[in-house]
Amino acid sequence: xxxxxxxALLSAxxxxxxxxxxxxxxxxxxxxxxxxxxxxxxxxxxxxxxxxGLLQPIADGIKLIFKEDIIPSQASKVVFVLxxxxxxxxxxxxxxxxxxxxxxxxxGISIDMVITDVNIGILYILAVTSxxxxxxxxGGWSSNNKYSLLGALRSSAQMISYELxxxxxxxGVIMISxxxxxxxxxxxxxxxxxxxxxxLGFLIYAISAIAETNRxxxxxxxxxxxxxxxxxxxxxxxxxxxxxxxxxxxxxxxxAVAVTFFFGGWRGPFLPPVVWFLIKMALCIFFFVWLxxxxxxxxxxxxxxxxxxxxxxxxxxxxxxxxxxxxxx
Amino acid sequence: MLEGLxxxxxxxxxxVCALCVVFQKNPIYSAIFxxxxxxxxxVLYVLLHAQFIAAIQVMVYAGAIMxxxxxxxxxxxxxxxxVEAGRDNLLFQKPSAVILGFILVVMIGIVTLKTVFQGTxxxxxxxxxxxxxxxxxxxKMLFTKYVxxxxxxxxxxxxxxxxxxxxxxxxxxEDKKV
Numbered sequence: 041x042x043x044x045x046x047x048a049l050l051s052a053x054x055x056x057x058x059x060x061x062x063x064x065x066x067x068x069x070x071x072x073x074x075x076x077x078x079x080x081x082x083x084x085x086x087x088x089x090x091x092x093g094l095l096q097p098i099a100d101g102i103k104l105i106f107k108e109d110i111i112p113s114q115a116s117k118v119v120f121v122l123x124x125x126x127x128x129x130x131x132x133x134x135x136x137x138x139x140x141x142x143x144x145x146x147x148g149i150s151i152d153m154v155i156t157d158v159n160i161g162i163l164y165i166l167a168v169t170s171x172x173x174x175x176x177x178x179g180g181w182s183s184n185n186k187y188s189l190l191g192a193l194r195s196s197a198q199m200i201s202y203e204l205x206x207x208x209x210x211x212g213v214i215m216i217s218x219x220x221x222x223x224x225x226x227x228x229x230x231x232x233x234x235x236x237x238x239x240l241g242f243l244i245y246a247i248s249a250i251a252e253t254n255r256x257x258x259x260x261x262x263x264x265x266x267x268x269x270x271x272x273x274x275x276x277x278x279x280x281x282x283x284x285x286x287x288x289x290x291x292x293x294x295x296a297v298a299v300t301f302f303f304g305g306w307r308g309p310f311l312p313p314v315v316w317f318l319i320k321m322a323l324c325i326f327f328f329v330w331l332x333x334x335x336x337x338x339x340x341x342x343x344x345x346x347x348x349x350x351x352x353x354x355x356x357x358x359x360x361x362x363x364x365x366x367x368x369x
Numbered sequence: 370m371l372e373g374l375x376x377x378x379x380x381x382x383x384x385v386c387a388l389c390v391v392f393q394k395n396p397i398y399s400a401i402f403x404x405x406x407x408x409x410x411x412v413l414y415v416l417l418h419a420q421f422i423a424a425i426q427v428m429v430y431a432g433a434i435m436x437x438x439x440x441x442x443x444x445x446x447x448x449x450x451x452v453e454a455g456r457d458n459l460l461f462q463k464p465s466a467v468i469l470g471f472i473l474v475v476m477i478g479i480v481t482l483k484t485v486f487q488g489t490x491x492x493x494x495x496x497x498x499x500x501x502x503x504x505x506x507x508x509k510m511l512f513t514k515y516v517x518x519x520x521x522x523x524x525x526x527x528x529x530x531x532x533x534x535x536x537x538x539x540x541x542x543e544d545k546k547v
Contacts, residue, residue, distance in 0.1 A: 116395075116397075119401070121398075158420060159420065159502055159503060159504065160420045160421055160424045160504060163421070163424035163504075164424055165427070166424075166428055166432075167411075167424045167425075167427035167431075167432060168427070170427070170428055170431070170432025170433065171404075171408070171431055171432060173432070173436060174404065174436070177436065177439055177440075177443075178401070178439075181397065181439075181443055184430065189443065191442070193440065193443065193444070194410065196436050196439070196440050197440070199436075200433060200436055200437070203432070205431070209525065220504055241515075297460040
């Protein structure tokens with residue numbers, strides 16, 4: 041009985057810490073993105089609120105809460121309200137199986153630095169994130185606006201297409217480590233990071249992860265030059281903010297998966313594991329921002345052709361090569 | 370005890386959602402309830418210690434197939450007259466649904482009577498599965514004992530893909546002629 045209580049308490053503490061850090065990071069990611077992009081374009085970015093605009097996320101949050109919440113008169117109301125929630129919740133809960141440190145022991149109790157280590161680990165992440173696409177589709181449909189609907193249709197086609205390559209690109213790593221659990225995958229990278237053994241797999245993962253999170257150069261669902269703002273055109277106030285939170289939470293999740301699968305997870309010399317994990321993740325997130333300020337957007341037919349005719353065969357070839365090499369050696 | 374309670378609650382939610390799929394007028398709402406049904410079924414699988422099947426259920430049914438459903442419903446954009454016109458043409462649907470439903474209930478009943486109430490225990494209990502690993506066991510079974518049905522299913526899917534290509538290709542050729 042005591043063990044059960046301790047377990048429940050520990051889980052609650054871990055969940056609140058991880059979710060708290062996650063939400064804080066999301067708020068400051070927007071500031072980081074604005075700052076980094078500004079400096080890349082020889083501007084200064086937000087400077088007014090706090091030192092170098094450090095309090096900008098708080099100001100933005102307060103502004104969004106107090107804004108008028110508009111629901112279009114022809115919208116289907118229940119779905120319209122539900123859509124941002126459907127987008128955000130899967131994005132937040134997919135972080136649950138990511139290990140962010142080695143097992144530590146405090147006062148005789150050993151604590152795993154992961155919320156829960158399930159034996160289907162990566163399948164859980166893929167399953168949960170695949171539900172997130174409904175937020176975008178239903179949001180676009182329920183707004184009763186042609187631009188929203190076009191954005192939603194584009195995004196659903198894009199996400200289905202790139203989800204395949206995303207899943208297949210990870211199979212090479214799973215084959216080598218012989219486990220779906222993310223803790224085991226980190227442990228099997230003690231000698232050599234999988235990015236060295238699986239360079240093609242990593243490349244495919246990186247490209248499809250950017251497409252899955254609807255980020256530039258694959259941000260067609262919200263292409264502002266042609267679709268106003270895409271699927272969230274009609275959204276305002278906190279509902280709009282929820283869509284943004286979902287986008288940044290997804291960026292954090294795919295970065296965390298990239299670190300776990302290809303860059304050795306929390307492993308690294310000298311510094312504590314959690315710090316290593318955060319450093320690697322920050323570099324991955326920086327890569328996203330860097331891409332956004334560098335590349336123009338794809339055209340829609342190019343995106344589909346690239347996804348189905350290049351990425352998917354390449355991902356399948358990667359599995360075949362991995363299998364052949366593993367049998368030969 | 371707690372698991373049993375959760376199972377009953379989730380089962381009720383699943384049934385209510387499944388009924389809502391049938392009784393909703395708007396096809397999009399039906400689709401949304403169908404998604405909810407799939408997700409609740411996945412929860413039932415988790416409660417039955419079949420985590421792999423649960424993940425696949427959400428990924429394939431809720432995540433991929435239902436997206437296509439919603440996609441098609443949105444593109445079709447049925448107006449009210451279309452829906453009412455379509456209703457008259459499907460008179461044979463009701464009796465065939467009743468007959469097929471009856472057969473399904475009888476089949477499920479027979480299987481339930483054969484296994485659950487007789488209390489026969491299979492080779493793979495939750496304890497032995499958790500030792501070998503859920504995913505490993507499913508994979509092993511698919512490639513040894515059930516390899517024939519597995520391959521048959523793949524041929525079936527292949528035939529469906531070819532059928533879809535033939536249908537789409539016909540349309541493209543007709544468009545080119547015009």
